[in-house]
Amino acid sequence: MNQSLFVIILNFLVDSLTFGAVFMYGSTGEIITEKGGHLNLGIPGIMCMGGAGGCIALAVLAPVVPPAVLVIAGILTAFLMASVMGVIYSFLTVTLRANQNVTGLALTTFGVGLMKVLMSNKNLMKAEVYLVKPKDYFRWPFSLLQRPLQDAGLSAVQGLGIMFFMAVAIAIVASIVLYRTKIGLNLRAVGENPATADAAGINVTRYRYLSTIIGSGIAGLGGFYYIIDYMVSQEAYLSIEALGWLSIALVIFVLWRPHMTIPGSFLFGVLFSCSPFLAALGMNITMAAKPVFKMLPYVVTVLVLIISSVRNKRENQPPASLGLNYFREER
Amino acid sequence: MIHLAKREKMNPLAAWGIRLAAFVLGLIVCGLLAFLMVEKLQKEPGKILDFYKCFIDGISSQNAKSFFENRKLWVFMKNTAVLLCIALALTPAFRMRFWNIGGEGQTLVGVLAAIAVSLYLGGRKGEESLLPEWALVILMFFAAVIAGAVWGVIPALFKAKWNTNETLFTLMMNYIATFLVSYFLIIWVPSGSSALGKLPYGSLPNIMIYPEKASAPSNKYLLIILISLVLAVGLYIYMKYSKHGYEISVVGESERTARYVGIKVKTVTIRTMILSGALCGLTGFLIAAGLDNSVTTESVGGQGFTAIMVSWLANFNPLLMILTSGIIIFLNQGADQISTTLSVSGAFPNVVIGVMLFFIIGCEFFINYKICRSRDERKEAVR
Numbered sequence: 001m002n003q004s005l006f007v008i009i010l011n012f013l014v015d016s017l018t019f020g021a022v023f024m025y026g027s028t029g030e031i032i033t034e035k036g037g038h039l040n041l042g043i044p045g046i047m048c049m050g051g052a053g054g055c056i057a058l059a060v061l062a063p064v065v066p067p068a069v070l071v072i073a074g075i076l077t078a079f080l081m082a083s084v085m086g087v088i089y090s091f092l093t094v095t096l097r098a099n100q101n102v103t104g105l106a107l108t109t110f111g112v113g114l115m116k117v118l119m120s121n122k123n124l125m126k127a128e129v130y131l132v133k134p135k136d137y138f139r140w141p142f143s144l145l146q147r148p149l150q151d152a153g154l155s156a157v158q159g160l161g162i163m164f165f166m167a168v169a170i171a172i173v174a175s176i177v178l179y180r181t182k183i184g185l186n187l188r189a190v191g192e193n194p195a196t197a198d199a200a201g202i203n204v205t206r207y208r209y210l211s212t213i214i215g216s217g218i219a220g221l222g223g224f225y226y227i228i229d230y231m232v233s234q235e236a237y238l239s240i241e242a243l244g245w246l247s248i249a250l251v252i253f254v255l256w257r258p259h260m261t262i263p264g265s266f267l268f269g270v271l272f273s274c275s276p277f278l279a280a281l282g283m284n285i286t287m288a289a290k291p292v293f294k295m296l297p298y299v300v301t302v303l304v305l306i307i308s309s310v311r312n313k314r315e316n317q318p319p320a321s322l323g324l325n326y327f328r329e330e331r
Numbered sequence: 332m333i334h335l336a337k338r339e340k341m342n343p344l345a346a347w348g349i350r351l352a353a354f355v356l357g358l359i360v361c362g363l364l365a366f367l368m369v370e371k372l373q374k375e376p377g378k379i380l381d382f383y384k385c386f387i388d389g390i391s392s393q394n395a396k397s398f399f400e401n402r403k404l405w406v407f408m409k410n411t412a413v414l415l416c417i418a419l420a421l422t423p424a425f426r427m428r429f430w431n432i433g434g435e436g437q438t439l440v441g442v443l444a445a446i447a448v449s450l451y452l453g454g455r456k457g458e459e460s461l462l463p464e465w466a467l468v469i470l471m472f473f474a475a476v477i478a479g480a481v482w483g484v485i486p487a488l489f490k491a492k493w494n495t496n497e498t499l500f501t502l503m504m505n506y507i508a509t510f511l512v513s514y515f516l517i518i519w520v521p522s523g524s525s526a527l528g529k530l531p532y533g534s535l536p537n538i539m540i541y542p543e544k545a546s547a548p549s550n551k552y553l554l555i556i557l558i559s560l561v562l563a564v565g566l567y568i569y570m571k572y573s574k575h576g577y578e579i580s581v582v583g584e585s586e587r588t589a590r591y592v593g594i595k596v597k598t599v600t601i602r603t604m605i606l607s608g609a610l611c612g613l614t615g616f617l618i619a620a621g622l623d624n625s626v627t628t629e630s631v632g633g634q635g636f637t638a639i640m641v642s643w644l645a646n647f648n649p650l651l652m653i654l655t656s657g658i659i660i661f662l663n664q665g666a667d668q669i670s671t672t673l674s675v676s677g678a679f680p681n682v683v684i685g686v687m688l689f690f691i692i693g694c695e696f697f698i699n700y701k702i703c704r705s706r707d708e709r710k711e712a713v714r
Contacts, residue, residue: 039498041432041502045685088689092689092692092693095696096692096693096695096696097696097699097700098692098693098695098696099643099692101430101432101498101639101643102639102640102643102644102688102692103692105432105636105637105639105640106640106684106685106688106689106692107685108636109636109637109681109684109685109688110681110682110684110685110686110688110689111685112678112681113678113679113680113681113682113683113684113685114678114681114682114685115678116676116677116678116681117368117675117676117678117679117682118368120676120678245502245506248499248502249503249506252499252503287517287521288514288517288518290517291510291511291513291514291517292510292514294510294513295506295507295510295511295514298503298506298507298510299507301503302500302503302504302507305495305496305499305500305503306489306493306495306500309489309493309494309495309496310493312493318496318499322496323430323498327335327337329334329335329336329337
C-alpha cells in the first residue's frame with residue numbers, strides 16, 4: 001500500500017470517528033432519557049440550544065478569561081443551556097403529563113428557532129472571538145502538534161481534542177451507571193414499569209426528571225462540540241438539526257447501550273461522509289450515490305429495529321413504558 | 332397535602348376559557364422574548380403594539396381591493412388547508428394509539444410520485460405531453476395515494492406481525508423519503524443544481540369564482556380549501572358513525588377488549604395505516620398538482636411534524652382540527668410578518684410557535700386534572 005493512500009484512508013477514518021462524537025453525545029443523552037421512559041423528540045432542538053449556549057459563553061468570555069477556564073465555562077454553559085430545555089420538557093411531560101411526542105416536537109421547533117436567532121446575531125457572534133482562538137484550546141494537546149501532523153498529512157488527527165475523549169468517556173460511564181449500579185437499575189425499572197418501581201419505593205418523578213435533564217445536558221454538548229471543534233465554522237449551526245435526528249436513530253441502532261455508540265457513531269460517520277472519500281480514492285462515484293449513502297444510516301436503523309423485534313429478546317427491546325406518562329392515581 | 336385527580340368532565344366553556352388564557356399568556360411571553368431579542372424594540376419600546384399588530388397583518392393584505400384578491404388571507408387559508416389535510420390523515424392512526432409520526436415522509440413520497448408521473452407521462456417545458464391533462468391529473472392522483480399508502484403500511488405490517496415500535500419506525504421512514512427525493516432530483520436534474528423547476532403539465536384546474544382577475548389567489552386556492560373541508564367532514568363521519576371508526580376507537584382504548592369482542596386488531600392496524608398513508612399521499616398530490624408542480628426535499632417543509640401537534644391539540648376531533656390548524660398557521664404567518672417588520676432572523680417564527688405550543692400543551696393539564704387539597708387524616712382522627 002503506498003504512503004498517500006494510507007494517509008487518505010487514515011484521515012478518513014479518524015475524521016469519521018471525530019464526526020461520530022456528535023452522535024455519541026446525542027445518543028448517550030437520549031438513551032439515558034429513554035431508559036427513564038421518555039421518548040424525547042426534542043433532542044435536535046436541545047443539541048442546537050447546547051451549541052448556542054456554549055458559543056455565547058465563548059463569545060462573551062474569550063477576551064477576558066484564561067484558556068483552561070474558557071474551555072470549562074464553554075462546556076458547562078452548553079450543558080446548562082441544554083439542561084434548561086430538559087427542564088421544560090420534563091415539567092411539561094412529567095408534572096403536567098403532556099403528550100411526549102407533541103412536547104418533544106414543540107421543543108425542537110423552539111430550540112432550532114431560538115438557536116438560529118441567537119447565532120445569527122452578528123454583533124455578538126464574531127468568528128475570530130468564539131471560533132478561531134478557542135479552537136486550539138479545545139483541541140489540546142493535539143493543537144501543539146499542529147506542524148508535525150500537517151507535515152505527515154494527518155490533518156484529521158487534529159480533530160481529536162478534549163471534547164472527543166470526553167464523549168467516549170461519557171458513553172462508557174453512562175453504560176456502567178445504567179447497567180452496573182443501583183441507580184441505573186432503578187432508572188431502568190422506572191422506564192420498564194413505573195407502577196412497580198413506585199411500589200418498590202423508587203421516586204419515579206425524581207428519576208424521570210433527572211434522567212431527562214442530565215440526558216439533555218449531555219446531548220447539548222454534542223451540538224457545542226460540532227460547532228466549536230468538528231466544523232469550526234460559522235455556518236455549522238445550520239446543520240445540527242439533521243444530526244439530532246440521526247442521533248435518535250443511533251439510539252435504536254445500538255439497542256439502548258451507551259458504550260455501543262462509540263463503534264455505532266463511527267459507522268454512521270463513515271456512511272455520512274464516504275461518498276467524497278470513495279471519489280478521492282479514484283472510484284467512479286456518481287452524484288446519485290451521495291443521497292443513497294446518506295440514506296443508509298436510516299435504512300440500517302430500520303433493519304435493526306425490525307430484526308430486534310423479530311428476535312424478540314427481552315434485553316434488546318425499547319423500554320416497555322417508552323413514550324407513556326405515569327400517573328399514580330390512574331392505576 | 333396536595334394531590335391530583337382526574338376531572339370527570341369539565342364545563343366546555345371553562346375549558347375554552349383556560350385555553351384562551353394560556354393563549355394570551357403565551358402571547359405575552361412571546362412579547363417579552365421579542366423585547367430581549369429584537370433590537371428595534373429595545374430602542375423604541377412603544378413599538379410593542381406593532382409586534383401584536385403583525386399577527387393581523389400576517390393574514391390580511393392591507394391594500395387588497397376585494398376579499399378575492401386579499402393575497403395573504405388566501406395564502407393563510409391555503410396553508411391551513413394543507414396542514415389540515417395532513418393532520419386529518421394522521422388522525423385515524425392516532426385514535427388507534429398508533430403513533431404515526433411519519434406524515435412528513437408519507438406526504439413527501441406522495442409529492443414525489445405525482446411529480447414522477449407528471450415528468451414521465453407529461454414532460455418538461457417545451458415537450459409534448461403524452462396524455463391529455465385530465466388523464467394525467469388522475470394518474471398523478473393515484474400514484475400519490477398509492478405511494479403514501481405504501482409508505483404508511485410498511486411500518487404497520489411490522490407492527491402487526493412483530494410489534495415493531497411504530498413511533499421509531501415511522502420517524503426513520505421520513506428521512507428515507509427525504510433522501511429518496513434528493514436521489515431522484517439528481518437523476519432528473521443532471522446539471523447539478525438539483526432544482527427541478529415548475530413542470531408544465533398536470534395541474535389541478537382553477538375554480539373561477541372571481542373572473543375579474545384570472546390570476547387572483549382565490550381562483551387558484553379555492554379547490555384545495557374545499558377539498559380539505561370535505562375531507563374534515565368526511566373523516567368526522569367515518570370516525571364517528573362507521574363500523575371502521577368504531578373498531579379504531581376500541582383498539583385505541585384497549586387492544587385486549589378489542590380482541591375479546593372479536594375485532595381483528597392486526598387487520599384494523601393495517602387497514603387504518605393504509606388509510607392514513609393514502610390521505611397523506613392525497614395531500615402530497617394536492618401540493619404537487621395544486622401548488623408547486625415540482626418537488627424538493629422541502630416540499631412538505633416540516634408540516635408533517637406540525638400536523639401531529641394540530642391533531643393532538645384538537646383532541647383528535649377532525650372538525651376541531653380546522654380551528655387548530657388555523658391557529659398554528661395564524662401564528663406562523665404573524666411571526667413571519669414580525670421578522671420582516673422588525674427585521675429579526677427568519678427563524679423567529681419558530682420561537683414564537685414553540686413558546687405558544689408550550690403554553691397550549693401545558694394548559695391541557697388544568698383541563699384534564701384538578702388539584703385537590705387532601706384532608707389531613709391524622710387531624711381528622713383527633714377530632
